[in-house]
Amino acid sequence: MTSPHASLIRALPKAELHLHIEGTLEPELMFALAQRNGMTLPYTDVEVLRAAYDFNNLQSFLDLYYAGAGVLITEADFYDLTWAYLLRAKADRIVHAEIFFDPQTHTDRGIAFGTAFNGIRRALDDAQLQLGISSKLIMSFLRHLSEEAGFATLEQAKPFLTRIDGVGLDSSEMGHPPSKFERLFAACRALGLSCVAHAGEEGPPAYVWEALDRLAVCRIDHGVRAMEDDALVARLKAIRMPLTVCPYSNVRLKVFPQLADHNLRQLLAAGLCATVNSDDPAYFGGYLQENYLGCDRELGLSRDDVLQLVRNSFEASWLAPEEKNAWLMECDAVARSYPA
Protein backbone atom coordinates (compact mmCIF):
# COMPACT_ATOMS: atom_id res chain seq x y z
CA MET A 1 0.00 0.00 0.00
CA THR A 2 1.22 3.47 -0.73
CA SER A 3 1.07 6.38 1.63
CA PRO A 4 -2.27 8.20 1.10
CA HIS A 5 -0.71 11.61 1.74
CA ALA A 6 2.59 11.00 -0.04
CA SER A 7 2.48 14.05 -2.29
CA LEU A 8 1.50 16.36 0.57
CA ILE A 9 4.28 14.89 2.76
CA ARG A 10 6.85 15.38 -0.01
CA ALA A 11 5.79 18.97 -0.62
CA LEU A 12 5.64 20.17 2.99
CA PRO A 13 8.67 21.92 4.47
CA LYS A 14 9.94 20.06 7.53
CA ALA A 15 12.26 20.53 10.48
CA GLU A 16 14.24 17.57 11.79
CA LEU A 17 14.98 17.85 15.51
CA HIS A 18 16.36 14.44 16.49
CA LEU A 19 19.22 13.33 14.29
CA HIS A 20 22.58 11.96 15.42
CA ILE A 21 25.10 12.88 12.77
CA GLU A 22 27.12 9.73 13.57
CA GLY A 23 23.92 7.80 12.86
CA THR A 24 23.90 8.99 9.25
CA LEU A 25 27.10 7.09 8.42
CA GLU A 26 25.99 4.86 5.54
CA PRO A 27 27.90 1.59 5.05
CA GLU A 28 29.26 2.83 1.69
CA LEU A 29 30.78 5.92 3.31
CA MET A 30 32.03 3.84 6.25
CA PHE A 31 33.99 1.65 3.84
CA ALA A 32 35.24 4.65 1.87
CA LEU A 33 36.46 6.43 5.01
CA ALA A 34 38.07 3.24 6.35
CA GLN A 35 39.99 2.94 3.10
CA ARG A 36 40.95 6.63 3.10
CA ASN A 37 42.26 6.26 6.65
CA GLY A 38 44.07 2.95 6.07
CA MET A 39 41.75 0.98 8.33
CA THR A 40 40.23 -2.46 7.89
CA LEU A 41 36.61 -3.11 8.92
CA PRO A 42 35.60 -6.51 10.34
CA TYR A 43 33.11 -6.96 7.45
CA THR A 44 33.86 -8.11 3.91
CA ASP A 45 31.49 -5.66 2.19
CA VAL A 46 28.56 -3.28 2.66
CA GLU A 47 25.96 -6.05 2.37
CA VAL A 48 27.54 -8.02 5.20
CA LEU A 49 27.70 -4.86 7.29
CA ARG A 50 24.05 -4.00 6.57
CA ALA A 51 23.06 -7.53 7.49
CA ALA A 52 24.60 -6.95 10.93
CA TYR A 53 22.06 -4.15 11.54
CA ASP A 54 19.65 -6.54 13.20
CA PHE A 55 19.16 -5.12 16.67
CA ASN A 56 17.47 -6.53 19.79
CA ASN A 57 17.46 -3.33 21.80
CA LEU A 58 19.19 0.04 22.20
CA GLN A 59 22.47 -1.40 23.48
CA SER A 60 22.92 -3.84 20.59
CA PHE A 61 22.59 -0.86 18.24
CA LEU A 62 24.91 1.37 20.26
CA ASP A 63 27.68 -1.26 20.17
CA LEU A 64 27.72 -1.16 16.34
CA TYR A 65 27.13 2.58 16.15
CA TYR A 66 30.16 3.40 18.33
CA ALA A 67 32.32 0.90 16.44
CA GLY A 68 31.22 2.37 13.09
CA ALA A 69 32.14 5.90 14.20
CA GLY A 70 35.72 4.68 14.53
CA VAL A 71 36.36 5.42 10.84
CA LEU A 72 35.85 9.17 11.46
CA ILE A 73 39.37 10.54 11.89
CA THR A 74 39.95 13.83 10.06
CA GLU A 75 37.99 17.06 9.84
CA ALA A 76 37.25 16.16 6.21
CA ASP A 77 35.65 12.89 7.38
CA PHE A 78 33.25 14.79 9.64
CA TYR A 79 32.56 17.30 6.87
CA ASP A 80 31.79 14.57 4.32
CA LEU A 81 29.54 12.74 6.78
CA THR A 82 27.56 15.88 7.56
CA TRP A 83 27.35 17.03 3.95
CA ALA A 84 25.99 13.64 2.84
CA TYR A 85 23.19 13.98 5.42
CA LEU A 86 22.43 17.54 4.34
CA LEU A 87 22.05 16.49 0.69
CA ARG A 88 19.55 13.84 1.76
CA ALA A 89 17.82 16.40 3.96
CA LYS A 90 17.44 18.69 0.97
CA ALA A 91 15.84 15.85 -1.02
CA ASP A 92 13.34 15.31 1.83
CA ARG A 93 12.48 19.02 1.93
CA ILE A 94 14.01 19.49 5.35
CA VAL A 95 14.52 23.24 5.61
CA HIS A 96 15.84 23.26 9.18
CA ALA A 97 17.83 20.60 11.07
CA GLU A 98 18.88 20.44 14.73
CA ILE A 99 21.71 17.95 14.80
CA PHE A 100 23.33 16.01 17.64
CA PHE A 101 26.97 15.10 17.75
CA ASP A 102 28.61 12.92 20.39
CA PRO A 103 32.03 14.50 21.11
CA GLN A 104 33.00 11.85 23.66
CA THR A 105 32.69 9.10 21.05
CA HIS A 106 35.57 10.82 19.27
CA THR A 107 37.66 12.41 22.04
CA ASP A 108 37.82 9.04 23.83
CA ARG A 109 39.56 7.68 20.67
CA GLY A 110 42.09 10.51 20.65
CA ILE A 111 40.31 12.70 18.08
CA ALA A 112 40.42 16.36 19.13
CA PHE A 113 37.09 18.00 19.99
CA GLY A 114 37.79 20.68 17.36
CA THR A 115 38.38 18.12 14.60
CA ALA A 116 34.85 16.74 14.91
CA PHE A 117 33.31 20.12 15.67
CA ASN A 118 34.97 22.03 12.81
CA GLY A 119 34.11 19.43 10.17
CA ILE A 120 30.45 19.31 11.20
CA ARG A 121 30.19 23.08 11.68
CA ARG A 122 31.71 23.89 8.28
CA ALA A 123 29.24 21.58 6.50
CA LEU A 124 26.32 23.18 8.38
CA ASP A 125 27.53 26.65 7.42
CA ASP A 126 27.94 25.60 3.77
CA ALA A 127 24.42 24.11 3.82
CA GLN A 128 22.94 27.42 4.90
CA LEU A 129 24.60 29.15 1.94
CA GLN A 130 24.41 26.47 -0.74
CA LEU A 131 21.30 24.47 0.15
CA GLY A 132 19.23 27.00 2.09
CA ILE A 133 19.04 24.67 5.11
CA SER A 134 19.28 26.37 8.49
CA SER A 135 20.53 24.41 11.49
CA LYS A 136 21.37 24.23 15.16
CA LEU A 137 24.10 22.08 16.67
CA ILE A 138 23.56 20.09 19.87
CA MET A 139 26.45 18.56 21.79
CA SER A 140 25.25 15.36 23.40
CA PHE A 141 26.75 13.79 26.53
CA LEU A 142 27.04 10.01 26.74
CA ARG A 143 25.04 8.97 29.78
CA HIS A 144 26.91 5.67 30.28
CA LEU A 145 29.96 7.80 31.13
CA SER A 146 30.34 9.76 34.37
CA GLU A 147 29.12 13.27 35.11
CA GLU A 148 32.78 14.16 35.67
CA ALA A 149 33.58 13.06 32.10
CA GLY A 150 30.71 15.27 30.94
CA PHE A 151 32.23 18.25 32.78
CA ALA A 152 35.59 17.55 31.08
CA THR A 153 33.82 17.57 27.70
CA LEU A 154 32.10 20.84 28.54
CA GLU A 155 35.54 22.31 29.30
CA GLN A 156 36.84 21.13 25.89
CA ALA A 157 33.80 22.71 24.24
CA LYS A 158 34.39 26.15 25.80
CA PRO A 159 36.35 27.63 22.83
CA PHE A 160 33.50 26.62 20.50
CA LEU A 161 30.45 27.49 22.59
CA THR A 162 29.38 30.48 20.51
CA ARG A 163 28.65 28.00 17.69
CA ILE A 164 26.98 25.32 19.83
CA ASP A 165 23.29 25.87 20.48
CA GLY A 166 22.46 23.30 23.10
CA VAL A 167 23.28 20.09 24.91
CA GLY A 168 21.65 16.68 24.95
CA LEU A 169 21.91 13.36 26.74
CA ASP A 170 22.04 10.07 24.86
CA SER A 171 23.42 6.50 24.86
CA SER A 172 22.35 3.62 27.18
CA GLU A 173 19.27 4.82 29.02
CA MET A 174 18.51 2.07 31.55
CA GLY A 175 20.47 2.55 34.77
CA HIS A 176 21.60 6.05 33.75
CA PRO A 177 18.76 8.37 34.81
CA PRO A 178 18.77 12.07 34.00
CA SER A 179 19.39 12.90 37.68
CA LYS A 180 22.96 11.58 37.26
CA PHE A 181 23.66 14.75 35.21
CA GLU A 182 21.78 17.38 37.23
CA ARG A 183 24.86 19.49 38.07
CA LEU A 184 26.27 19.24 34.54
CA PHE A 185 23.03 20.45 32.99
CA ALA A 186 22.81 23.30 35.53
CA ALA A 187 26.30 24.36 34.42
CA CYS A 188 25.23 24.18 30.77
CA ARG A 189 22.13 26.28 31.43
CA ALA A 190 24.28 28.86 33.22
CA LEU A 191 26.33 29.11 30.00
CA GLY A 192 23.16 29.87 28.05
CA LEU A 193 22.86 26.47 26.38
CA SER A 194 19.41 25.01 25.69
CA CYS A 195 18.93 21.54 27.15
CA VAL A 196 17.28 18.40 25.80
CA ALA A 197 17.56 14.77 26.89
CA HIS A 198 16.66 11.34 25.61
CA ALA A 199 14.11 9.97 28.07
CA GLY A 200 11.31 7.44 27.93
CA GLU A 201 12.75 5.59 24.91
CA GLU A 202 13.53 2.35 26.79
CA GLY A 203 13.49 3.99 30.21
CA PRO A 204 10.41 4.45 32.41
CA PRO A 205 8.18 7.53 32.72
CA ALA A 206 10.13 8.43 35.89
CA TYR A 207 13.10 9.32 33.66
CA VAL A 208 10.91 11.76 31.73
CA TRP A 209 9.81 13.39 35.01
CA GLU A 210 13.50 13.70 35.97
CA ALA A 211 14.44 15.25 32.63
CA LEU A 212 11.74 17.89 33.19
CA ASP A 213 12.23 18.55 36.88
CA ARG A 214 15.96 18.06 37.36
CA LEU A 215 17.48 18.92 33.97
CA ALA A 216 14.94 21.62 32.96
CA VAL A 217 14.89 20.40 29.39
CA CYS A 218 12.97 22.23 26.68
CA ARG A 219 12.33 19.04 24.66
CA ILE A 220 12.16 15.34 25.40
CA ASP A 221 13.90 13.11 22.85
CA HIS A 222 11.71 10.05 22.19
CA GLY A 223 9.40 10.15 25.25
CA VAL A 224 7.09 7.49 23.85
CA ARG A 225 6.87 5.67 27.21
CA ALA A 226 5.36 8.82 28.74
CA MET A 227 2.00 7.43 27.57
CA GLU A 228 2.17 4.91 30.44
CA ASP A 229 1.70 7.70 33.01
CA ASP A 230 -1.49 9.80 32.81
CA ALA A 231 -0.19 12.49 35.17
CA LEU A 232 2.94 12.83 33.03
CA VAL A 233 0.88 13.14 29.85
CA ALA A 234 -1.17 15.88 31.55
CA ARG A 235 2.01 17.71 32.53
CA LEU A 236 3.58 17.42 29.05
CA LYS A 237 0.36 18.68 27.53
CA ALA A 238 -0.03 21.58 29.97
CA ILE A 239 3.46 22.92 29.23
CA ARG A 240 3.34 21.91 25.55
CA MET A 241 6.62 20.05 25.92
CA PRO A 242 7.77 18.75 22.54
CA LEU A 243 8.59 15.07 22.06
CA THR A 244 11.02 14.23 19.25
CA VAL A 245 9.60 10.84 18.27
CA CYS A 246 11.58 8.51 15.96
CA PRO A 247 9.21 5.86 14.59
CA TYR A 248 11.60 3.69 12.55
CA SER A 249 14.17 3.81 15.34
CA ASN A 250 11.58 2.60 17.85
CA VAL A 251 10.69 -0.35 15.63
CA ARG A 252 14.28 -1.32 14.84
CA LEU A 253 15.22 -1.14 18.55
CA LYS A 254 12.13 -3.16 19.54
CA VAL A 255 10.38 -0.43 21.52
CA PHE A 256 7.32 -1.36 19.42
CA PRO A 257 6.96 -4.70 17.58
CA GLN A 258 6.07 -3.04 14.27
CA LEU A 259 5.26 0.39 12.89
CA ALA A 260 1.53 -0.34 12.97
CA ASP A 261 1.84 -0.64 16.79
CA HIS A 262 3.56 2.72 17.28
CA ASN A 263 1.80 5.17 19.62
CA LEU A 264 2.39 8.32 17.53
CA ARG A 265 -1.32 8.82 16.89
CA GLN A 266 -2.14 8.38 20.59
CA LEU A 267 0.48 11.01 21.44
CA LEU A 268 -1.17 13.43 19.00
CA ALA A 269 -4.66 12.53 20.19
CA ALA A 270 -3.57 13.27 23.77
CA GLY A 271 -2.74 16.79 22.62
CA LEU A 272 1.03 16.42 22.90
CA CYS A 273 3.49 18.28 20.70
CA ALA A 274 4.84 15.15 18.99
CA THR A 275 7.24 15.46 16.06
CA VAL A 276 8.62 12.90 13.59
CA ASN A 277 12.38 12.38 13.24
CA SER A 278 14.85 9.81 11.92
CA ASP A 279 17.36 9.42 14.83
CA ASP A 280 20.05 7.27 13.13
CA PRO A 281 18.73 6.78 9.60
CA ALA A 282 21.74 4.90 8.18
CA TYR A 283 21.14 2.20 10.81
CA PHE A 284 17.34 2.20 10.96
CA GLY A 285 16.49 2.09 7.28
CA GLY A 286 14.83 5.41 6.63
CA TYR A 287 15.46 9.15 6.50
CA LEU A 288 12.88 11.68 7.62
CA GLN A 289 10.50 11.47 4.70
CA GLU A 290 10.44 7.67 4.93
CA ASN A 291 9.44 7.98 8.58
CA TYR A 292 6.52 10.25 7.63
CA LEU A 293 5.48 8.03 4.72
CA GLY A 294 5.74 4.86 6.82
CA CYS A 295 3.61 6.33 9.61
CA ASP A 296 1.08 7.60 7.10
CA ARG A 297 0.83 4.13 5.57
CA GLU A 298 0.90 2.02 8.73
CA LEU A 299 -0.88 4.25 11.23
CA GLY A 300 -3.49 5.74 8.92
CA LEU A 301 -2.61 9.34 9.67
CA SER A 302 -5.21 11.91 8.73
CA ARG A 303 -4.33 14.90 6.59
CA ASP A 304 -4.67 17.01 9.75
CA ASP A 305 -2.25 14.69 11.58
CA VAL A 306 0.35 15.16 8.83
CA LEU A 307 -0.04 18.93 8.92
CA GLN A 308 0.04 18.94 12.74
CA LEU A 309 3.29 16.93 12.77
CA VAL A 310 5.15 19.27 10.42
CA ARG A 311 3.75 22.33 12.20
CA ASN A 312 4.89 20.83 15.52
CA SER A 313 8.40 20.38 14.09
CA PHE A 314 8.71 24.12 13.54
CA GLU A 315 6.96 25.05 16.78
CA ALA A 316 9.36 22.77 18.73
CA SER A 317 12.46 24.07 16.93
CA TRP A 318 14.88 26.68 18.20
CA LEU A 319 14.20 29.00 15.29
CA ALA A 320 13.41 32.63 16.12
CA PRO A 321 9.65 33.39 16.42
CA GLU A 322 9.53 35.23 13.08
CA GLU A 323 11.27 32.32 11.30
CA LYS A 324 8.87 29.84 12.90
CA ASN A 325 5.90 31.90 11.81
CA ALA A 326 7.16 32.12 8.24
CA TRP A 327 7.53 28.32 8.02
CA LEU A 328 4.16 27.71 9.69
CA MET A 329 2.53 29.96 7.08
CA GLU A 330 4.36 28.05 4.33
CA CYS A 331 3.09 24.74 5.77
CA ASP A 332 -0.46 26.04 5.70
CA ALA A 333 -0.05 27.38 2.15
CA VAL A 334 1.27 24.02 0.91
CA ALA A 335 -1.58 22.19 2.67
CA ARG A 336 -4.12 24.48 0.98
CA SER A 337 -2.66 23.59 -2.42
CA TYR A 338 -3.12 19.86 -1.66
CA PRO A 339 -6.84 19.66 -0.85
CA ALA A 340 -8.15 16.52 0.84
Ligand code: HPA
Ligand atom coordinates in the same frame (compact mmCIF):
# COMPACT_ATOMS: atom_id res chain seq x y z
N1 HPA B 1 19.05 6.56 22.02
C1 HPA B 1 20.11 6.73 22.81
N2 HPA B 1 21.31 7.02 22.33
C2 HPA B 1 21.45 7.17 21.02
C3 HPA B 1 20.39 7.02 20.16
C4 HPA B 1 19.11 6.71 20.70
O1 HPA B 1 18.08 6.57 20.02
N3 HPA B 1 20.87 7.22 18.91
C5 HPA B 1 22.18 7.51 19.03
N4 HPA B 1 22.54 7.47 20.31
Ligand code: ZN
Ligand atom coordinates in the same frame (compact mmCIF):
# COMPACT_ATOMS: atom_id res chain seq x y z
ZN1 ZN C 1 18.45 9.59 19.52
